[in-house]
Amino acid sequence: MASRIAKDIEGERAILEKCKEFMSAPVTDIEVLQQRKEDMSTRMEMLIMETQAAFCRALEEVDGGKFKVDRWQRKEGGGGISCVLQDGKVFEKAGVNVSVVYGSLTEEAAKQMRSRGKVLKGKDGKLPFRAMGVSSVIHPHNPHIPTVHFNYRYFEIEEEDGSKQWWFGGGTDLTPVYINQDDAAHFHGTLKEACDKHHAQYYPDFKKWCDRYFYVRHRDETRGIGGIFFDDLDGPSQEEAFGFVRSCAQTVVPCYVPIVRKHLSDSFTAAEKEWQQVRRGRYVEFNLVYDRGVKFGLATPGSRIESILMSLPLTARWEYMHEPPKGSREAEMLEVLRNPKDWV
């Protein structure tokens, strides 16, 4: 009994200590997190806050600038913390967002939440839910430094009989302006290593899923060179699924920051900068036309538009009939976007 109390106090202190390192106080009151410290929703909220802080600090160190931190509340329940570094030395626009929202969903909305569209029964058609995640998009100035995106999320929903459905989703993917074989191998290799610790099929399956998800149909191109993407992950156990998501979230810095550092001083031409701007236009096309998260966010009452559209680049360009000359490095990039490759 005494050791149980001691362990509880230790756990509560650990939460308090961790919170001091975050970009802001977490969305949920620290006392509530301490009381429910064993709950998956608490553990996940701590993980997304840690991920946000680790990624922001690593980028600040590279850039020299500071993230602007906005803490916002959602009228319908919950809120978020948006960190944005705009017009920095290295980053044109870097956004790292955490949100923790709750409330109740209609059965129709609940169905749309899952990519498999499973039917869930609610009490009087309403389902209490809790959703949280960390998401980020980083657009650097230098066209030799790729754009990165990641998102890790957890969802739980209560059915009529009181049972809880839960699942995780997420992924990390890279959008270079020019192909760099070593960068691609490093990025995918780091992800594969994290995946392989959990299941041999995770990397190959989630790599394919990523290429499918980030496909811009009207251009017949993928958005970038992929990475991993998964959704509806509800096994083998909640503990193991969380362990996998934690491994993924902990790779965002080692996946990306070494690539940024490597190219910090790369020189570039006006033509290379222009090609980056054209590719940024394509990024906007994917995000506004296809991305499920953006579509869902824009259509959801009470969502914070500025946090959803934080993913859009500071600048973009649409040139009529832009087609790079054959054999150019720009054409090489397009070739890869039209025929996704294996990188590891």
Place this chain on the structure above:
Amino acid sequence: MASRIAKDIEGERAILEKCKEFMSAPVTDIEVLQQRKEDMSTRMEMLIMETQAAFCRALEEVDGGKFKVDRWQRKEGGGGISCVLQDGKVFEKAGVNVSVVYGSLTEEAAKQMRSRGKVLKGKDGKLPFRAMGVSSVIHPHNPHIPTVHFNYRYFEIEEEDGSKQWWFGGGTDLTPVYINQDDAAHFHGTLKEACDKHHAQYYPDFKKWCDRYFYVRHRDETRGIGGIFFDDLDGPSQEEAFGFVRSCAQTVVPCYVPIVRKHLSDSFTAAEKEWQQVRRGRYVEFNLVYDRGVKFGLATPGSRIESILMSLPLTARWEYMHEPPKGSREAEMLEVLRNPKDWV
């Protein structure tokens, strides 16, 4: 009989003469147009080609540059003529597009074509259709010259029993970066005058429809200061509906070109240019997230993506949490976009 033949020959010559003034040969063979010169589809194809030519010539005269003319074919039937002037002296990107397409639609697709969603019965579920239109978006460099958009279209579809359903749609609307009362009054006044010749309710009804259509829900703003918008126009007679559409199409030059000329030499600051870029970002948001024509185009097999996305500006910008200071001219613009006004 002799006079009938003489009149026919005269009509055929008139078509031939008019075609010489177009930006390119029309989509339909000139001989076919001559044979079917009384058909509404011929008269409308001539009107959209004339409108394209008149607008392009007027803009070339202002800019000093020349439109690049692309003639393209649609595998499934028909084709189009895209005219683009990019990076001109006055215009950053100016696109004027004609398309004439035909083939057969499923009943579901036919239903989506009409904004009222009327159910049409096809032979074995298929409906032969013919659709044509002229559409244009002009993005100038100078933030004191507004962006303009117009589109005039005609649609016909054959039902199971051989009867033809037809309707017209269209509109012209203005998207300034700063409010200029005189420009707005000139633009709306010119449209109202064209409408009033046909029906006293057209301008007030289609002005309201325009404000509703170009509403960006997630921003709670309209795209610009409106103009007119209508769809499903199938009366009072085909002749009268066509007469109205012709009047509208003939106003595109007098609506817009005087405004361009007036502001040609207006000086502007870097801050004004940046506000223009932010507004361009919103333009992209409307076009990619809400515009029915773009959505339909991107989802339609065989459509020409470059012609559909011609409407996107050459450059755009997304600033996190951009909010103009109170009392500024930028705030005045936002105020109007949030509360559409009457201009005439």
